[in-house]
Amino acid sequence: MTRSTVSAGGAGSSVASGVMNSYNKPYLETNQLLDLLESRGISLSDRAEGASDLRRLGYYRLSAYWYPFRQRLPGHTEGKDIPGDNVIGGYALKDFVDLCDFDAVLRNIILAAIEPFETSTRALVADQVGRRGAFTYIDKAYWGTAADIAAKGNSGLTQYEFFCQKQSDQLLGSKETFATHFRKRYAGPLPIWAAVELWDFGMLSRFYEIMAPDDRHAIATRYGLTAASTFQGWLVSLNDLRNFCAHHSRLNRRHFPNLPRIPGNIPAFRDIRRVQDRDPHRLYSLLCVLAYVLLQLNRPNHWQAVVVQHFTIPPASSCFHLKDYGIPQNWLHSPLWSTGK
Structure with missing residues (x-):
């Protein structure tokens, strides 16, 4: 053609x-x-x-x-x-239909990786902050100066007020068995180890941002990172990706606004940094972050193998190109993906 x-x-x-x-x-x-x-x-x-x-x-x-x-x-x-x-x-129309169907399968593959990462991060936050007390997470003193920063949007509330209101609304509105049981038996807020189960990914990300520096660092270290700010950026980027996938949005040629920071001290990311310099806002760097965090969680390499298979057996569409996802030609040489071959 x-x-x-x-x-x-x-x-x-x-x-x-x-x-x-x-x-x-x-x-x-x-x-x-x-x-x-x-x-x-x-x-x-x-x-x-x-x-x-x-x-x-x-x-x-x-x-x-x-x-x-x-x-x-x-x-x-x-x-x-x-x-x-x-x-x-x-x-032909079939070319574009094949691309659309390829994206549909890819979204489900991505969500399958985000689920264990989100679940693990919730558990780590609950454990780390829970050591300080069941209700430290809604103690204004724990929030420090972040408590009085205005919340995003036009609510007129501070970040702390908005968070507490949303937390209360979630407890009152939840139909989860544990939440119903808690409302019948106890007054007041949920302890953090229960509260995190009602948080969406965005709320988890926002809470991590205000956590005490040593708590943030402890969780970042669990994922092999030395900078909590890097992990915070990953939470924001992966939350965006999760929302795109959950709402069935196009991934092909998509510009992802929040770019994950790729640390230079991790050997597995060395090649990805060069790719990001060339085409920074495509999907590939996000896929690499997901592959990395799954390895840190000691998950089997099955997910990486599924990603490799999906992209190495592409649709017949003549308008399919790896570069439209930001994927370089030599990507399978990366240690993040060579384990999935």
Whole structure:
């Protein structure tokens, strides 16, 4: 198949001029959408299969996969001008469906790694802070100066007030057996070893950020890190990744805003630092962090093997490229992945 630089929509577009238009595109039936795709350069090898794919995945979800291949005219500014409607390169709808399905399996693979990491980190936080007392986690003195920092958003609450309110709401609203039992038998908040079981990943990450420095360091050390700030960044990055996966978002060519810091003193990460310098915001560095933390938890290498298999037996799609996930050509030489071959 021929390849061209993808693009159109240049300086005269409404986005470029700053003029906002009202949305006025009509609803189209499935067959009309198939006609539209063909008119825009996307071929259909089997119209019935194409209709089934649109009903299964949705036109709009799939459109994110062909967006990079839409025509871009000379003078186009990426992120500012809107590309043209036509897709160039001779692609079929099946190419983009295969990419979408590949991502769906990949999301489940990633979630399978995040679960033991999140569970382990909850347990470590509960153990570390619980040593100080069952309710130290909601003692304002433990929070120090972080207690009075304004919470994100427009709640008008401090971080401490917002956390305590959310913790109370979680206890009152939870239908977990242990929470129901606690409400019937005790007054007041949950001890931390029970409270962490109601926290989502984001709440866990925010609490780690305010923990006492020696507590933060103790947990970071468990994952082989010398800097608690590095582990804090990993929590933020992996929480973002977890949310993208849980909400069935595209991973192919995705820009991940919160880049995990890759420590230079860990031999397994040496090659990843060079990759991150070239294409920092793709998925690969996050996959490497997950592979590393699973090794620190003494988990079997099964997960790494599944990742390796998924990417070394790629979809038949002609628009699939490892670089769209930030994966370098020699990635299997890394000690993080050579164990998974």
